[in-house]
Amino acid sequence: MSSLSAPDGHDAFGAAAAADVKRAATAAAHAAAKRRRERAAQWHLLFLAVFILGPLVVYPLVRLVLLSLTGAHGLSVHAYAAFFQNPDTSGVIGTTLWILFASAGLASLLGVGLAALLFFKPFPGARLVTRFLELFVAFPSFLVAFTLIFLYGSQGSVSIGLQRLFHLQAPPLDFLFGIGGVILAEVVFYAPFVVRPALASFATLDMRLIEAARSLGAHGWMVAFRVILPLAWPGIAAGTILCFLLTLNEFGILMVLGSAHLVTLPVAIYSSATVDLDLPAAAAGAVVMLAMSLSLYALYRTVSRRKAGGAK
CATH class of the missing domain: 1.10.3720.10 (MetI-like)
Incomplete structure (x- = not known):
């Protein structure tokens, strides 16, 4: 009786292990996708900062502040x-x-x-x-x-x-x-x-x-x-x-x-x-x-x- 039930337990253990492996692979894939999205977002933010916010917002504001601090003999x-x-x-x-x-x-x-x-x-x-x-x-x-x-x-x-x-x-x-x-x-x-x-x-x-x-x-x-x-x-x-x-x-x-x-x-x-x-x-x-x-x-x-x- 015990010899007949052993394969079923082995199969159940194998199925659970396979499910764990599959969940781990899915979690790893989601983590990798999340990291790719975060890197893409960082590149997009860098692009906006360098090519859009930089020349249109940051640079004029910096020039405005520097101009307000400009005197006849340098910074003042x-x-x-x-x-x-x-x-x-x-x-x-x-x-x-x-x-x-x-x-x-x-x-x-x-x-x-x-x-x-x-x-x-x-x-x-x-x-x-x-x-x-x-x-x-x-x-x-x-x-x-x-x-x-x-x-x-x-x-x-x-x-x-x-x-x-x-x-x-x-x-x-x-x-x-x-x-x-x-x-x-x-x-x-x-x-x-x-x-x-x-x-x-x-x-x-x-x-x-x-x-x-x-x-x-x-x-x-x-x-x-x-x-x-x-x-x-x-x-x-x-x-x-x-x-x-x-x-x-x-x-x-x-x-x-x-x-x-x-x-x-x-x-x-x-x-x-x-x-x-x-x-x-x-x-x-x-x-x-x-x-x-x-x-x-x-x-x-x-x-x-x-x-x-x-x-x-």
């Missing part, structure tokens, strides 16, 4: 000293920050409000409005500035219409070419950049929590501030920081609607390079602005990662 921080010691610099930075916080703050509030309206109070045509806002971000910013001029400028259609309607001696609207027009144009242009992240954040909400809060007697504003905002704040914060980042680097609207007395950091850099022909000073200002932009971008990435982690 004279350009930075002149930039920060210039009595006009504080005014330029103050104007830049004032426009930044006013424009980006109002644009963020408007964007979150529009997103909440489109998501929680949908109306006929809400989907079309959402698609238009998504398309709006592809428009150049100076186009918004010219559109506002054609509508609300002193010779715009709305201003002329009001003048004729009320028989006024002069056009009643004359505010665009200055800080009011710049803030209005930037709010109109950058609010849609907040709508999309806010909508995406609202879409991840558990509606059962909102319904539970309402069933317990919470009114609309309480639900908004006690339930919706604490849950949706990472997406809203990411959109708001992105709005601040883009507004900080805005140039087209400032060139169209900014007056001679409204000098921001981008305009000052442009003026130093093209009017004063002081390239080291322009480079120093550009490096300072780059540091501000990278700081905002780092904050944006941090909030975005936290949002992704919370979504999981």
